[in-house]
Amino acid sequence: MCPTITKSHAKDETMEEYWREPLDAAKHKSPTGIVNLIKDRCKSCEFCIEFCPHGILELSDEFNAKGYHPPRVVDGGSCIACRLCELICPEFAIYITETNHDHD
Amino acid sequence: MIHSEVHPMDSLIRKDRMPHIWCSGCGLGTNFTCYLEALKKSGIPLDKCVIVSGIGCAGRAPGYTNIDSYHTTHGRAIPFATGLKLANPELSVTIFSGDGDLFAIGGNHFIHAARRNIDINIICINNFNYGMTGGQFGSTTPLGSKTTTSPYGNYEHPFNLVYVAAASGAVYVARWTTIHVRRLASSIEEALLKKGFTFIEIISPCPTNFGRRNKLGEGLDELKYYRNHSIIKHFIDPKEADLTLNGEIIVGKFVDIDKPTFLDNQPDLSQKQDNKVTKT
Ligand SMILES: Cc1ncc(C[n+]2csc(CCOP(=O)(O)OP(=O)(O)O)c2C)c(N)n1
Ligand code: SF4
Ligand code: SF4
Ligand code: SF4
Ligand SMILES: [Mg+2]
DSSP states (O other): OOOOOOGGGOOSHHHHTTOOOOTTGGGOOOOEEEEEEOGGGOOOOOHHHHHOTTOOEEEOSOOOTTSOOOEEEOTTOOBOOOOHHHHHOTTSOEEEEEEEOOOO | OEEOSOOTTGGGBOGGGOSOSOOTTOSHHHHHHHHHHHHHHHOOOGGGEEEEEOSSSGGGHHHHBSSEEEEOSTTOHHHHHHHHHHHOTTSEEEEEEEHHHHHTTTHHHHHHHHHHTOSOEEEEEEOSSBTTTTOBOOTTOOTTOOBTTBTTOOOSOOOOHHHHHHHHTOSEEEEEETTOHHHHHHHHHHHHHSSSOEEEEEEOOOIIIIIHHTTOOSHHHHHHHHHHHEEEOTTOOGGGOOOOTTSOEEEEEEEEOOOOOHHHHSOOGGGOGGGSOOOO
16 A cells, blocks of 8 residues: 655655555554664665655764764654565665555 | 654665665665665565675665675676576566766676676666765766766766666666655566566765865755756667766657567577487
8 A cells, every 4th residue: 555645744845746545544554663763874865764755754963972063853653564664775884674564 | 654673675775784875865775775675665575686796885775685695796797687687587587786887997887787688686876976976987987077086176077877878788678766656666566577688777875076176065955956857758769868968858768669578589509419429
C-alpha cells in the first residue's frame, strides 16, 4: 500500500505536485515504525532528514564521536516504516523496526 | 527513537572496517547499500556471490563487503571477473567500480566483455571524474565541466555510457541516480538474476571534487537536483540519453534482451572427433 502524504508533509513546492491523497486511503492503516540510530556512524549528510516522506527527522545539536550532528525524531513525529531512511543512509547508521503491519 | 549498536545490514558488511572512507554527502554509501539490498533480495546463496572492483573511491566497495571480494588493479576488474566466471561458472560475479576505472583505463575490456556476452554484472558509479586522485576529468566528464585538469572547462566530448554498453552488446542496460534507491535496488536485483552481460550506470554525487568545482553544492543538493531533473524513459534508444552538465537526466531501463552467453556458445570440445588423442 501507499503511504498517505498530504500537503502539510511536503517539504518544498516541487514535492506537492507529485502527491495526491490515494482514493482508497480511508480503507488502509499506515504501518508504524520505530527509528533506530547508531549515532557514532552518522556523518550528518542529511539524506534521511531531507527525504523522509513524513518529515519526521531533524538534525540534533548533539555531537557524535566524529563531531557530526546525528538526526533525531521531531516531537510527535510518527514513522510510517517506509524504510527510505534505511536505504538512503550511506553509513548503515539508521534503520526501522516495524511495530504494526497491515499491508500485504 | 532507540539508540542501537547493530544494523540489519551488518552481516553483509565488514563492520570492523566502518566507518568507510567515503566523504559525507558522497553517493557511494547509498549506492553500495542498494547493491547489498539487491543481493539480499535476489536469494542467490551468498557463498556463490563475488564482488570485484578496480581502483578508485567506488572501488573500495568490495573491501567493505562480507562476501568473497576482490580489489584488483586499476582498470582490470573486468578481465579478473571474466576469469572468475569462466573458471567457476556457478558463481554470480558482480563488478562495482568507477567510471574512470571501467571506461577510461578499462574501456577496452568493457567493450569486449560486452561483445562476448560474458555472464557478469557491471555496476558503474559515474561521478563524472576521478574522485580518488583529486578530481581529474576523464572519459565521462560533461563538456564545459571544471575539474583539476580542466580549469577552463572540459572541451572533450564524453561517452554516453548506456549507449556504449548497448552498442557493445550488453543484454541489460539501465541508468539510475543515487536518489532512486528503490528502483535502483530492484534494477540491481533484476540484473543479478539475469543471464549475460548486464550494465547499470548510477549517476552519483562527488561533492568533494566534481561538485565543489562545478558549484553543485553539497551531496544533498545534488540528490535534490536528481529528484527534480530526472525523467524516467524506459526502453528509449540509449543514443537519446546523453548527459550534460546541469541538464536533465534520462533514467530507466533501456535494454533487456536475451542471447547466448560466451559459455553457451562454446563448443563442447570433448565431443569433437578430431580433438581426441589417439594412442599409437
Ligand atoms: C595503473 C594506475 N594508473 C593510475 C592510477 C591512479 N588512480 C587511482 S584511482 C584513479 C581514478 C579513479 O576514478 P574512478 O574509477 O572514476 O573512481 P572514483 O574515485 O571516481 O570513484 C586513478 C587514475 C592507479 N591507481 N593505477
Ligand atoms: S521509515 Fe524512515 S523515512 Fe520512512 S517515515 Fe520512518 S523515519 Fe521517515
Ligand atoms: S542518512 Fe545516515 S549518515 Fe546521513 S544524516 Fe541520516 S543517519 Fe546520518
Ligand atoms: S572524493 Fe568524491 S567520490 Fe571519493 S569519497 Fe569523496 S565524495 Fe565520494
Ligand atoms: Mg569516478
